[in-house]
């Protein structure tokens with residue numbers, strides 16, 4: 001068996017839902033599934049998730065010659081070897097070398113197992129990657145557009161063996177009752193247009209997009225936002241999931257401060 005798949009879908013199409021469903025299905029039969037993600041905040045949404053770098057002991061200073069520090073025969077090597085499936089969310093965010101490093105590592109670990117297949121990526125282990133290339137791509141210090149594309153997973157030798165599966169319906173917009181549903185749909189369409197390079201004026205390979213000011217830059221509006229996200233903060237300081245379940249994201253730490 002074995003195989004490499006990529007689950008491709010815009011935000012809200014049900015990728016996380018699918019990871020959870022597959023995890024429940026495999027674990028209910030006593031099987032092992034390793035759920036990882038490229039960044040910490042996504043890990044919070046995955047059942048028993050870990051960051052990929054931590055789970056597979058991949059170095060932060062990654063390059064094409066990097067290796068995972070997993071020893072043949074170690075408990076971690078045996079766990080990986082027994083896993084029925086590895087899922088890796090937000091794949092486009094990090095360098096292709098992370099996947100190539102894992103590929104080398106799994107070939108090494110699985111070499112003596114019955115399921116080993118030298119012709120398949122990851123030595124024949126089933127690996128499902130997922131994400132949306134419209135979202136964040138690898139960050140390359142002072143890198144050009146070409147450098148970023150070159151470092152992304154679809155420029156890897158692994159990509160030729162990858163079967164792309166697409167989720168196309170935005171489930172987040174199809175569920176429940178929401179008074180602002182039309183507003184949310186418009187926002188989702190606008191985000192898609194940015195991702196597909198259809199918003200704004202394209203000049204000389206760059207496009208300028210006008211971002212509507214969702215929050216007016218007054219301190220009162222900011223206080224309202226904080227109260228909305230963190231209601232009754234003081235009385236909830238010791239509630240276990242209070243801070244885990246909510247976050248305000250900002251493009252830079254100076255804005256958060």
Ligand SMILES: Nc1ncnc2c1ncn2[C@@H]1O[C@H](COP(=O)(O)OP(=O)(O)OP(=O)(O)O)[C@@H](O)[C@H]1O
Nearest residue numbers: 009010011012013014015016017018171172173175
């Ligand atoms: N097949 C489904 N049946 C019922 N509800 C679903 C299904 N798929 C997704 N949902 C619901 O739709 C919403 C969005 O799904 P989900 O969070 O899995 O999307 P996502 O692709 O991971 O989004 P993002 O990329 O923004 O994290 C969730 O509330 C989820 O429970």
